[in-house]
Amino acid sequence: MTTFADLGLSQKVLSAVTDAGYTIPTPIQAGAIPPALQRRDILGIAQTGTGKTASFVLPMLTLLEKGRARARMPRTLILEPTRELAAQVAENFEKYGRNHKLNVALLIGGVSFDEQDRKLERGADVLICTPGRLLDHCERGKLLMTGVEILVIDEADRMLDMGFIPDIERIAKMIPFTRQTLFFSATMPPEIQKLADRFLQNPERIEVAKPSSTALTVTQRLVACHNKDYEKRAKLRELIGTQSELKNGIIFCNRKKDVADLYRSLERHGFSVGALHGDMDQRSRTNMLAGFKDNQITLLVASDVAARGLDIPDVSHVFNFDVPIHAEDYVHRIGRTGRAGRSGAAFTLVTRSDTKFLDAIEKLIGQTIEWHDGDISALPAPAESHDESRGKRGRDKGRERRGGHKSDTRSEYVKPVEASVEPVKAAEEVQVMEAIKVEPVATERKTDKRRDQNPRNNRNNPYPANDDNRDRRRNRHHDHDDGPTPVGFGDDIPAFMLIVAAAKA
DNA sequence: AAAAAAC
Structure with missing residues (x-):
């Protein structure tokens, strides 16, 4: 069996890997590290969670042992689509580079230039960047890219989704052609293939997991729900309450505003909760993520900024408060749980208007997802004018056939208004919403x-x-x-x- | 129907 010792890594790197408790490389590491050490270009097709980051960090550390950085001339450059991912890669350099004396500079937006400038001035061995801030530094003339020996483009398909490709091309043009390029993407659509063909020379191609596959260790369920925000929130709280295995969970919303609203609602209901989306100031983003990783925060309400790549090893639950509009995002979101062979649970709240997105998801993952407690047809018909569907019992015929088992979560919709506590909660929720509206x-x-x-x-x-x-x-x-x-x-x-x-x- | 990223 292949071990890290067989891959050709330096002693310094090996001992850091051993100290971190690893002996057996993942497939992407076993496949990418030896050719990377021989200065080959790499085309790595791998989801996050496959050990992809170490597959470029470890050979880079080994290669960087020869030579020194000069002021304003970084030796290697790593491009990441989000600030959190960039920070995570920087942490990997700290972890595995503990036996090295390398200068690692993290160039991301949302924080001051001063410290970043100082690190560049000192000479950076490794530059880890989001594209915007890197270009900003370049335009300010603080940076010479002519000394870059290794360029890493991570999460290329996501960079494409986010419209970063022109930025990436501008950056790549500033780097000598003689560089080594390591290119990673979870999927290989034609545009990405074209980009790879342009950036890479005779690359070693390593493909480890089929894109859009979902981990078998994740139990996926759908939860039928009405389209009103307060009903979705009530349903989510109820669902969370029934999860005895819940250690911690990420709750995904499609919109930043809904992240903020849901965060506030859950907090009001006494949950240990944090929030994460791209319009929050960077300090909050960092604090929230750190709090969640440290288990200070049990639930993290997040936009898709947290859907991909974030390495939080032990997330027990993922809740999709909204069905993601793009099916691939579903795969990425639920990929936050069930990592490293652990079991995980993923619940998706589905309203009637979500069914076409749901169809696309099931088609993409090639399986139908089970309903948690009665499918969407178990819900009363949507109200025509106002949301009085709870009262319209005449519409409820269709549900009777499926009703009748214990602690039926649908009961709140089946029961007449006066027999249920839910409408009271709902009314209270309306006030919460009003409170949000008047408190910008x-x-x-x-x-x-x-x-x-x-x-x-x-x-x-x-x-x-x-x-x-x-x-x-x-x-x-x-x-x-x-x-x-x-x-x-x-x-x-x-x-x-x-x-x-x-x-x- | 969105999100992400520079000031």
């Missing part, structure tokens, strides 16, 4: 005496930093509207508020 960040800033009393406001603001853009615009038009300097945040003043405050000074 901008309003809170002006009446921020209340902030002090609300511990939620002291850290980890899950509200879109977009709102600050709106604030800034608004402030431009109403110059008289110069509210007080933000108070009550302690050391955790969101970055955007500092910008507003600075603009005034």
